[in-house]
Amino acid sequence: xxxxxxxxxxLVQAGGSxxxxxxxxxxxxNGYTMGWYRQAPGKQRELVATVTTGFYKYxxxxxxGRFTISRDNAKNTVFLQMNSLKPEDTAVYYCNQVxxxxxxxxxxxxxxxx
Numbered sequence: 001x002x003x004x005x006x007x008x009x010x011l012v013q014a015g016g017s018x019x020x021x022x023x024x025x026x027x028x029x030n031g032y033t034m035g036w037y038r039q040a041p042g043k044q045r046e047l048v049a050t051v052t053t054g055f056y057k058y059x060x061x062x063x064x065g066r067f068t069i070s071r072d073n074a075k076n077t078v079f080l081q082m083n084s085l086k087p088e089d090t091a092v093y094y095c096n097q098v099x100x101x102x103x104x105x106x107x108x109x110x111x112x113x114x
Contacts, residue, residue: 004028006095009108012085020080020108022095028102029076035098036069036080038091038110049080050098062088085112 008020020036035050049069050058057069068081078095092107 004095004102004105006093006105006108009093009110011111011113014086014112014114016085016112017081017083018085018110020082020093020095020110022078022080022105024076024078024095026076028097029078030073033098034071034078034095036078037094037096038089039094039107040088040091043091045094047098048093051078082110085110087112087114 003025005023006020008018010018012018031053033050033052036048037045038048039045046060048060048063049067051069051071059067066082066084070079071077080093082089090110090112092109094104094107096102096104
Protein backbone atom coordinates (compact mmCIF):
# COMPACT_ATOMS: atom_id res chain seq x y z
CA UNK A 1 0.00 0.00 0.00
CA UNK A 2 1.32 3.41 -0.99
CA UNK A 3 1.43 5.53 2.12
CA UNK A 4 2.94 8.72 3.50
CA UNK A 5 2.38 9.72 7.12
CA UNK A 6 3.67 13.07 8.33
CA UNK A 7 3.92 14.07 11.99
CA UNK A 8 5.61 16.49 14.35
CA UNK A 9 3.89 19.76 13.56
CA UNK A 10 2.46 22.12 16.11
CA LEU A 11 2.22 25.67 17.37
CA VAL A 12 5.48 27.41 18.18
CA GLN A 13 6.63 30.96 18.76
CA ALA A 14 8.88 32.72 16.30
CA GLY A 15 12.46 31.63 16.84
CA GLY A 16 11.42 28.20 18.03
CA SER A 17 12.09 24.77 16.58
CA UNK A 18 10.17 21.74 15.38
CA UNK A 19 11.20 18.37 13.96
CA UNK A 20 8.94 16.81 11.37
CA UNK A 21 8.92 13.13 10.49
CA UNK A 22 7.53 11.31 7.50
CA UNK A 23 7.09 7.56 7.43
CA UNK A 24 6.86 6.23 3.89
CA UNK A 25 6.07 2.84 2.48
CA UNK A 26 9.06 1.19 0.88
CA UNK A 27 7.71 1.44 -2.65
CA UNK A 28 7.72 5.23 -2.34
CA UNK A 29 10.97 5.65 -0.44
CA ASN A 30 13.53 3.14 -1.60
CA GLY A 31 15.77 4.46 -4.33
CA TYR A 32 14.04 7.83 -4.66
CA THR A 33 14.89 11.41 -3.88
CA MET A 34 12.47 12.56 -1.20
CA GLY A 35 11.31 16.05 -0.44
CA TRP A 36 9.43 18.17 2.02
CA TYR A 37 6.79 20.48 0.62
CA ARG A 38 4.57 23.07 2.25
CA GLN A 39 1.34 24.82 1.43
CA ALA A 40 0.32 28.03 3.12
CA PRO A 41 -3.30 29.24 3.07
CA GLY A 42 -4.19 30.66 -0.33
CA LYS A 43 -0.86 29.68 -1.85
CA GLN A 44 0.41 26.91 -4.07
CA ARG A 45 2.32 23.98 -2.65
CA GLU A 46 6.06 24.62 -2.79
CA LEU A 47 9.08 22.37 -2.52
CA VAL A 48 11.14 23.28 0.53
CA ALA A 49 13.96 20.74 0.73
CA THR A 50 15.10 17.51 -0.91
CA VAL A 51 17.49 14.68 -0.07
CA THR A 52 18.79 12.08 -2.49
CA THR A 53 19.48 8.45 -1.67
CA GLY A 54 23.12 9.47 -1.40
CA PHE A 55 22.21 12.22 1.08
CA TYR A 56 22.82 15.15 -1.25
CA LYS A 57 20.58 17.97 -0.04
CA TYR A 58 18.86 20.96 -1.60
CA UNK A 59 17.03 23.82 0.11
CA UNK A 60 14.88 26.62 -1.18
CA UNK A 61 16.55 29.95 -0.46
CA UNK A 62 14.02 31.02 2.18
CA UNK A 63 14.92 28.14 4.53
CA UNK A 64 18.68 27.80 3.95
CA GLY A 65 20.60 27.84 7.20
CA ARG A 66 17.46 27.19 9.26
CA PHE A 67 16.07 23.86 8.04
CA THR A 68 17.88 20.53 7.77
CA ILE A 69 16.51 17.57 5.85
CA SER A 70 17.67 14.03 6.55
CA ARG A 71 16.62 10.47 5.85
CA ASP A 72 16.91 7.09 7.51
CA ASN A 73 17.03 4.55 4.71
CA ALA A 74 16.68 1.64 7.12
CA LYS A 75 13.41 3.00 8.47
CA ASN A 76 11.97 4.56 5.29
CA THR A 77 11.70 7.87 7.13
CA VAL A 78 12.44 11.45 6.18
CA PHE A 79 12.97 14.23 8.71
CA LEU A 80 12.90 18.00 8.61
CA GLN A 81 14.56 19.84 11.47
CA MET A 82 13.26 23.41 11.50
CA ASN A 83 15.05 26.03 13.58
CA SER A 84 14.64 29.79 13.89
CA LEU A 85 11.08 29.48 12.69
CA LYS A 86 9.34 32.54 11.29
CA PRO A 87 5.62 33.35 10.94
CA GLU A 88 6.00 32.96 7.17
CA ASP A 89 6.89 29.30 7.71
CA THR A 90 3.29 28.68 8.77
CA ALA A 91 1.85 26.03 6.45
CA VAL A 92 0.82 22.42 6.14
CA TYR A 93 3.97 20.39 5.51
CA TYR A 94 4.00 17.27 3.33
CA CYS A 95 6.62 14.81 2.20
CA ASN A 96 6.70 12.98 -1.11
CA GLN A 97 8.92 11.81 -3.90
CA VAL A 98 10.40 14.63 -5.92
CA UNK A 99 10.48 13.25 -9.49
CA UNK A 100 7.01 11.66 -9.52
CA UNK A 101 4.96 12.58 -6.45
CA UNK A 102 2.45 9.93 -5.42
CA UNK A 103 -0.80 10.35 -3.51
CA UNK A 104 -0.30 12.99 -0.83
CA UNK A 105 -0.57 12.22 2.87
CA UNK A 106 -2.60 14.29 5.30
CA UNK A 107 0.32 16.59 6.06
CA UNK A 108 1.21 18.14 9.40
CA UNK A 109 0.27 21.68 10.40
CA UNK A 110 3.02 24.06 11.44
CA UNK A 111 1.92 27.36 12.94
CA UNK A 112 4.46 29.98 13.96
CA UNK A 113 3.18 32.86 16.05
CA UNK A 114 4.88 36.26 16.10
